Amino acid sequence: GQNIDQPTEMTATEGAIVQINCTYQTSGFNGLFWYQQHAGEAPTFLSYNVLDGLEEKGRFSSFLSRSKGYSYLLLKELQMKDSASYLCAVRDSNYQLIWGAGTKLIIKP
Amino acid sequence: KAGVTQTPRYLIKTRGQQVTLSCSPISGHRSVSWYQQTPGQGLQFLFEYFSETQRNKGNFPGRFSGRQFSNSRSEMNVSTLELGDSALYLCASCPTSGRADYNEQFFGPGTRLTVL
Numbered sequence: 001g002q003n004i005d006q007p008t009e010m011t012a013t014e015g016a017i018v019q020i021n022c023t024y025q026t027s028g029f030n031g032l033f034w035y036q037q038h039a040g041e042a043p044t045f046l047s048y049n050v051l052d053g054l055e056e057k058g059r060f061s062s063f064l065s066r067s068k069g070y071s072y073l074l075l076k077e078l079q080m081k082d083s084a085s086y087l088c089a090v091r092d093s094n095y096q097l098i099w100g101a102g103t104k105l106i107i108k109p
Numbered sequence: 110k111a112g113v114t115q116t117p118r119y120l121i122k123t124r125g126q127q128v129t130l131s132c133s134p135i136s137g138h139r140s141v142s143w144y145q146q147t148p149g150q151g152l153q154f155l156f157e158y159f160s161e162t163q164r165n166k167g168n169f170p171g172r173f174s175g176r177q178f179s180n181s182r183s184e185m186n187v188s189t190l191e192l193g194d195s196a197l198y199l200c201a202s203c204p205t206s207g208r209a210d211y212n213e214q215f216f217g218p219g220t221r222l223t224v225l
Contacts, residue, residue: 004151033213042113042199042216043152087152096165097142097214101151 002026004100006088011106012078020073020086020103028093034062034073035087037102043087046073075105083107111136113202113217121223127188130220134181134202140164141183142214143175146197158183187222195224 003025012018024032031050035043049055049064049071061074073086085102092098114133122128134141142165143155154167158177177183181202187194201214 042218044216045213048213089152094165096154096157096167097152099144099152099154101149 002092002098004088004090004098006086006100006103008101009104009106011108012075014078014080014107014109016078017074017076018078018105020075020088020105022071022073022088022100024069024071024088024090024098024100026090026092026098029066030091030093030095032062032064032071033089033091033097034060034071035089036084037087038084046086078107080107080109113200113215115198115200115217115220117220118218119221119223121225122190123225124190124192126190127186128190128222130185130187130198130200130222132183132185132200132202132217134183134200135215138202138204138215139181140203140205141177141181142201142203143183143185144199144201145169146199146219147195152199155185190224192224195222197221 005023033048034046036046037043047062049062054063059076064071085104087102088100089097116131140159142157144152146152155169156175157165161177172188175185197219199216199219201216203214
């Protein structure tokens, strides 16, 4: 079967750095996405990785290792507005997106 | 550009009834995907439509069906509702089919369905 694993919940302090991990086992790989979802709102796109390595976009970075079936999302200089769920999704050989259950990130002052 | 819109935003139904949800994609987007989201389960893929054709289907029973019109608007229908169908139903649009190298999906606000 296909599986995406993420921690259920994480807590971090405002101004700090947090790393959210995602491991996957899918039938094929055609890219990995990270989305942010605030409570009661729709998911919004954060990043896309298809090749190994780090993609940096402002305070957010995403890393991919295809050989290890592993990705992480790194959030720097945390702000209270970063409190949200972070969803990892992998596009499989059929170009279907397989989603993790999401990581709820709680930011404390 | 207007975002993805979904109607209705909230719906309460009873077991055995049927329901139709509507999604209007961003203008110019031809691909519409539907997802079911429940606490702890994450997003479960229902189906994707591109240019009025179903391109991909998830592992949901035949009670779940959909269609796409020539203007790219899409509807999702669930017949014989069960309690377990209570969820947030999200639709997402993107400019191209999911087979493009890069396709960011733009999500609508969702329809919250409660089955009593």
